[in-house]
Amino acid sequence: MFYLNDIGKYFIMIKMSFFKPSKWKILKKLIFKEINDLIIESIPIVAILSFFIGAVISIQTAMNLSNPFLSKSLIGFATRQSVILEFAPTFMSIIMAGKVGSYITSSIGTMRVTEQIDALEVMGINPLNYLVFPKIIALLFYPFVITISMFVAIFGGFFAMTFAGVPSEAYISGIQMDFESYHIIYAYIKTFLFAIILATVPSYHGFYMTGGALEVGKASTLSFVWTSIIIIVVNFIITQLLLS
Amino acid sequence: MIELKNLIKTFGGDKIVNNVSTTFVKGKTNLIIGQSGSGKTVLLKCLLGLHIPDSGEIIYDGVSNKNMNDNSKTLLRREMGMVFQGSALFDSMTVIENVMFPLSMLSDKNDEEIRQKAEMAIKRVELDKAYDKLPSELSGGMQKRVAIARAIVMNPKYLFCDEPNSGLDPRTSIIIDKLIQEITKEFNITTIINSHDMNSVMEIGEKILFLVDGEKDWEGTNKEIFKTDNQSISDFVYSSKLLKKVRKFL
Numbered sequence: 001m002f003y004l005n006d007i008g009k010y011f012i013m014i015k016m017s018f019f020k021p022s023k024w025k026i027l028k029k030l031i032f033k034e035i036n037d038l039i040i041e042s043i044p045i046v047a048i049l050s051f052f053i054g055a056v057i058s059i060q061t062a063m064n065l066s067n068p069f070l071s072k073s074l075i076g077f078a079t080r081q082s083v084i085l086e087f088a089p090t091f092m093s094i095i096m097a098g099k100v101g102s103y104i105t106s107s108i109g110t111m112r113v114t115e116q117i118d119a120l121e122v123m124g125i126n127p128l129n130y131l132v133f134p135k136i137i138a139l140l141f142y143p144f145v146i147t148i149s150m151f152v153a154i155f156g157g158f159f160a161m162t163f164a165g166v167p168s169e170a171y172i173s174g175i176q177m178d179f180e181s182y183h184i185i186y187a188y189i190k191t192f193l194f195a196i197i198l199a200t201v202p203s204y205h206g207f208y209m210t211g212g213a214l215e216v217g218k219a220s221t222l223s224f225v226w227t228s229i230i231i232i233v234v235n236f237i238i239t240q241l242l243l244s
Numbered sequence: 245m246i247e248l249k250n251l252i253k254t255f256g257g258d259k260i261v262n263n264v265s266t267t268f269v270k271g272k273t274n275l276i277i278g279q280s281g282s283g284k285t286v287l288l289k290c291l292l293g294l295h296i297p298d299s300g301e302i303i304y305d306g307v308s309n310k311n312m313n314d315n316s317k318t319l320l321r322r323e324m325g326m327v328f329q330g331s332a333l334f335d336s337m338t339v340i341e342n343v344m345f346p347l348s349m350l351s352d353k354n355d356e357e358i359r360q361k362a363e364m365a366i367k368r369v370e371l372d373k374a375y376d377k378l379p380s381e382l383s384g385g386m387q388k389r390v391a392i393a394r395a396i397v398m399n400p401k402y403l404f405c406d407e408p409n410s411g412l413d414p415r416t417s418i419i420i421d422k423l424i425q426e427i428t429k430e431f432n433i434t435t436i437i438n439s440h441d442m443n444s445v446m447e448i449g450e451k452i453l454f455l456v457d458g459e460k461d462w463e464g465t466n467k468e469i470f471k472t473d474n475q476s477i478s479d480f481v482y483s484s485k486l487l488k489k490v491r492k493f494l
Contacts (some may be wrong), residue, residue: 124321
């Protein structure tokens with residue numbers, strides 16, 4: 001019953017964030033600020049992680065393809081498939097649940113603790129539209145981050161293989177091998193859903209938190225745990241629906 | 245003027261506000277006093293519309309909360325100013341941005357008019373040298389002044405203050421109290437202050453409502469409070485040794 005109540009409150013929160021909109025001039029500023037905070041500022045960490053994880057994927061694949069009858073181009077193929085299908089959309093989203101999710105929960109939670117949300121309500125402003133809606137819109141640009149992650153990870157694999165002495169032609173022909181554009185569509189459908197989860201689940205934990213400064217920290221942790229769990233479960237459901 | 249009729253608010257079966265009826269007078273500083281946990285904040289939040297009462301009525305200048313739809317509630321809230329206990333200033337905004345905020349969000353004025361109006365409100369609370377400072381760079385007293393400026397910038401009909409001098413030294417507390425009283429007279433606002441500070445009671449308590457366990461125990465003025473026979477308010481007022489000594493001279 002407790003979880004049903006939370007699920008209901010979560011969907012009502014999403015619905016309410018679209019009601020009683022603030023002035024467009026104000027919302028526009030907030031959306032640009034959120035794009036900067038949530039998207040642009042996440043690019044460096046996403047790029048660094050993607051580069052090295054792409055490199056590790058290719059090294060591990062190469063290690064498992066020691067049979068001389070197997071083509072070296074399979075390393076590029078396996079790296080591309082791992083990155084596009086799973087690593088960039090899902091793994092990066094879990095990392096982003098830590099970075100972006102904690103930021104969202106702690107910033108909204110601090111506003112709750114210091115009565116800033118009450119102040120918005122007293123002024124007759126819809127705090128959900130003011131605080132959550134710009135984050136949802138900003139995270140619609142999240143597929144852009146995942147695109148960067150895909151490119152950088154595949155390049156990381158190329159970089160590692162060049163060092164390992166694998167011919168670059170083999171890796172490049174591998175990443176072009178048996179390409180299915182449907183896999184990209186699948187990856188972006190997942191990414192879009194993860195973006196909505198990344199914007200709303202941490203907002204829910206911040207907005208409805210109670211207590212003081214200590215509880216803000218607890219809410220951030222709880223938000224990360226639930227965002228990760230929901231991402232993994234949704235990933236399974238989407239994969240089952242679209243790929244099985 | 246705000247009138248309460250048999251107001252009840254419960255949480256988990258406990259009556260936090262129990263059958264309170266009173267009138268808060270326009271142009272005067274109305275104080276709600278009582279011990280911690282006596283229901284002051286819940287009552288204030290009912291008046292603000294942040295809590296919905298279980299029964300009873302709140303009448304704002306002749307309009308009952310029972311006859312209000314969501315739209316009229318929103319419009320009523322725009323006629324309310326609130327000074328929160330912790331000031332509740334927006335951390336990422338400067339003083340001038342904080343004061344401009346309600347106008348930017350809710351009025352149709354252009355940027356220049358909004359800025360002028362905000363500057364006037366800041367001057368009224370004598371903070372004109374702190375326009376571009378962030379809340380974190382201000383003292384507690386200055387933060388309260390900014391909160392007052394933000395509350396009055398929309399020309400509210402009702403001003404609510406939740407323990408406006410908590411965390412302030414006695415001298416700054418009196419300055420803030422006096423400022424609220426002056427603004428109440430100047431703009432002819434119905435001001436309701438939630439307090440347990442005896443200095444405030446003595447300085448600005450033009451109408452006082454005393455709550456005990458959510459119920460109205462006594463009401464009167466700051467002059468009457470020292471002459472009352474009511475035991476519980478006497479115990480509350482003369483709780484400190486200093487005031488007990490003062491009582492002997494009265």
